[in-house]
Amino acid sequence: xxxxxxxxxxxxxxxxxxxxxxxxxxxxxxxxxxxxxxxxxxxxxxxxxxxxxxxxxxxxxxxxxxxxxxxxxxxxxxxxxxxxxxxxxxxxxxxxxxxxxxxxxxxxxxxxxxxxxxxxxxxxxxxxxxxxxxxxxxxxxxxxxxxxxxxxxxxxxxxxxxxxxxxxxxxxxxxxxxxxxxxxxxxxxxxxxxxxxxxxxxxxxxxxxxxxxxxxxxxxxxxxxxxxxxxxxxxxxxxxxxxxxxxxxxxxxxxxxxxxxxxxxxxxxxxxxxxxxxxxxxxxxxxxxxxxxxxxxxxxxxxxxxxxxxxxxxxxxxxxxxxxxxxxxxxxxxxxxxxxxxxxxxxxxxxxxxxxxxxxxxxxxxxxxxxxxxxxxxxxxxxxxxxxxxxxxxxxxxxxxxxxxxxxxxxxxxxxxxxxxxxxxxxxxxxxxxxxxxxxxxxxxxxxxxxxxxxxxxxxxxxxxxxxxxxxxxxxxxxxxxxxxxxxxxxxxxxxxxxxxxxxxxxxxxxxxxxxxxxxxxxxxxxxxxxxxxxxxxxxxxxxxxxxxxxxxxxxxxxxxxxxxxxxxxxxxxxxxxxxxxxxxxxxxxxxxxxxxxxxxxxxxxxxxxxxxxxxxxxxxxxxxx
DNA sequence: CTTAGGG
DNA sequence: CCCTAAG
Numbered sequence: 001x002x003x004x005x006x007x008x009x010x011x012x013x014x015x016x017x018x019x020x021x022x023x024x025x026x027x028x029x030x031x032x033x034x035x036x037x038x039x040x041x042x043x044x045x046x047x048x049x050x051x052x053x054x055x056x057x058x059x060x061x062x063x064x065x066x067x068x069x070x071x072x073x074x075x076x077x078x079x080x081x082x083x084x085x086x087x088x089x090x091x092x093x094x095x096x097x098x099x100x101x102x103x104x105x106x107x108x109x110x111x112x113x114x115x116x117x118x119x120x121x122x123x124x125x126x127x128x129x130x131x132x133x134x135x136x137x138x139x140x141x142x143x144x145x146x147x148x149x150x151x152x153x154x155x156x157x158x159x160x161x162x163x164x165x166x167x168x169x170x171x172x173x174x175x176x177x178x179x180x181x182x183x184x185x186x187x188x189x190x191x192x193x194x195x196x197x198x199x200x201x202x203x204x205x206x207x208x209x210x211x212x213x214x215x216x217x218x219x220x221x222x223x224x225x226x227x228x229x230x231x232x233x234x235x236x237x238x239x240x241x242x243x244x245x246x247x248x249x250x251x252x253x254x255x256x257x258x259x260x261x262x263x264x265x266x267x268x269x270x271x272x273x274x275x276x277x278x279x280x281x282x283x284x285x286x287x288x289x290x291x292x293x294x295x296x297x298x299x300x301x302x303x304x305x306x307x308x309x310x311x312x313x314x315x316x317x318x319x320x321x322x323x324x325x326x327x328x329x330x331x332x333x334x335x336x337x338x339x340x341x342x343x344x345x346x347x348x349x350x351x352x353x354x355x356x357x358x359x360x361x362x363x364x365x366x367x368x369x370x371x372x373x374x375x376x377x378x379x380x381x382x383x384x385x386x387x388x389x390x391x392x393x394x395x396x397x398x399x400x401x402x403x404x405x406x407x408x409x410x411x412x413x414x415x416x417x418x419x420x421x422x423x424x425x426x427x428x429x430x431x432x433x434x435x436x437x438x439x440x441x442x443x444x445x446x447x448x449x450x451x452x453x454x455x456x457x458x459x460x461x462x463x464x465x466x467x468x469x470x471x472x473x474x475x476x477x478x479x480x481x482x483x484x485x486x487x488x489x490x491x492x493x494x495x496x497x498x499x500x501x502x503x504x505x506x507x508x509x510x511x512x513x514x515x516x517x518x519x520x521x522x523x524x525x526x527x528x529x530x531x532x533x534x535x536x537x538x539x540x541x542x543x544x545x546x547x548x549x550x551x552x553x554x555x556x557x558x559x560x561x562x563x564x565x566x567x568x569x570x571x572x573x574x575x576x577x578x579x580x581x582x583x584x585x586x587x588x589x590x591x592x593x594x595x596x597x598x599x600x601x602x603x604x605x606x607x608x609x610x611x612x613x614x615x616x617x618x619x620x621x622x623x624x625x626x
Numbered sequence: 627c628t629t630a631g632g633g
Numbered sequence: 634c635c636c637t638a639a640g
Contacts, residue, residue: 497634497635498634498635499634500634501634564634564635565634568634568635
């Protein structure tokens with residue numbers, strides 16, 4: 001209730017719609033604009049800014065009172081992070097013991113998760129070491145909740161080894177249920193004028209400490225709920241304090257993480273080509289016993305086998321503005337070919353068979369396909385720029401594919417569009433694993449892999465890069481791809497299981513490391529914003545979606561790894577780590593990694609357990625003996 | 627959009 | 634890897 005009233009008033013008088021519906025209204029953009037105006041570049045920015053304003057609004061912070069706030073509390077670290085001396089931000093850690101010193105209720109801002117980030121951030125800023133781990137968790141959702149939720153939150157895995165302060169807790173001896181203390185507090189909504197004056201002061205300073213690019217939040221206001229998507233300009237962390245600015249060089253070094261918006265878009269881009277799943281092809285019977293197995297094996301059609309993408313290695317920042325393009329091709333992967341050979345075959349015959357299969361496919365020679373943003377571009381005469389490829393976007397937008405020259409026999413089909421699949425002359429040495437598939441003249445699958453591994457966002461979604469593409473691409477494709485018989489998205493009707501791509505050890509390593517730091521599942525952070533002199537507590541809750549962050553942090557460049565994939569992989573990793581080495585299959589994962597998996601899993605599971613308690617106030621109270 | 631968990 | 638409920 002408290003916050004609802006306050007939010008009605010809005011942050012700084014910004015009107016905040018109450019319902020999801022309203023959230024989509026024009027007011028939303030107005031809100032967004034306002035927020036951007038106060039230079040909030042990240043979720044933490046916004047959080048900080050809002051928190052600051054709420055505090056100011058409520059008069060909960062005075063520079064004098066808050067500074068000695070933490071006086072007797074044995075919290076390990078205090079640092080004024082907000083507007084110099086204006087506010088004390090305390091880092092707290094878990095341990096559910098009660099505060100034994102509640103006299104100084106002025107300590108008004110509790111940050112369990114943010115501060116470590118802030119530390120990290122600052123040191124990060126100082127050292128341009130590109131390899132420095134970046135602990136800055138991204139906040140995917142912010143929940144303002146007037147409920148009595150609050151709780152403890154330990155620091156992330158690794159940091160927990162270092163810190164051992166108190167966790168977030170109520171600094172109030174009052175044993176009454178929180179809810180009762182969270183009643184409407186009329187004076188909170190008043191100081192609008194004060195707020196307006198503070199716009200570019202504290203909020204900005206605070207926010208300047210953090211930099212990520214976009215921000216998604218879910219504001220829960222009482223029962224109302226508002227979803228927002230905020231994004232601000234890349235690296236637009238304007239700040240008067242230069243030292244708090246994120247050096248753009250750093251941004252360049254770690255663009256994947258900083259450019260949140262980009263990440264988001266990329267993620268979304270994968271869905272932009274909705275590969276509609278359906279389980280069966282027309283007429284393909286569910287009872288086909290080998291479906292799973294074989295489908296998995298024949299993850300590519302023979303044609304697709306050579307439509308593989310060539311990963312475009314992201315070259316070191318292309319600084320030179322000359323017109324030469326430095327393009328590295330990292331690897332070329334040919335998905336599985338299935339070749340049937342009798343067990344009695346000799347090595348030599350096997351070689352021959354493989355050779356035959358390959359040469360059969362390559363018979364007509366090879367062609368290189370160029371894909372921009374995952375879409376094939378056929379017009380050889382177009383300049384790169386015309387196609388929307390600039391030096392900057394090169395590695396982001398470009399990929400190649402290797403494809404056989406279309407057999408003359410099938411030429412009449414004029415396979416111009418990448419969506420179009422011509423019948424393919426399957427070498428008889430290749431075995432179709434889906435019997436029924438062979439009967440269908442138009443499996444209409446193939447190019448899936450192109451889209452699937454599409455290197456980048458679709459047109460128009462990537463604010464930074466898309467400009468060049470927007471005006472050009474639609475007509476370009478219309479003509480270049482020569483969409484002959486604009487075959488309806490029939491392909492999307494077909495079940496196209498994504499190609500199986502086992503995680504490499506390197507990927508596992510990255511995943512493990514990311515999870516070690518970020519954790520799994522979601523994390524609830526509660527910020528205590530203010531405690532009034534009559535014991536009312538205002539706080540803010542944030543959800544951090546960690547799988548999403550793991551994805552962004554460690555796999556942002558692996559477009560084919562979704563956070564669900566990562567989550568699944570983690571699941572199997574945990575499983576793998578638990579079974580005996582003999583039972584494991586696939587590329588062996590180093591035991592060391594598996595051990596770390598178990599450790600991290602144990603740790604984060606435990607964390608989540610605690611978290612659950614936090615989300616269930618009753619239990620919390622019970623567990624705390626309240 | 628994300629997580630969680632079964633398939 | 635897929636699917637989907639749930640929030």
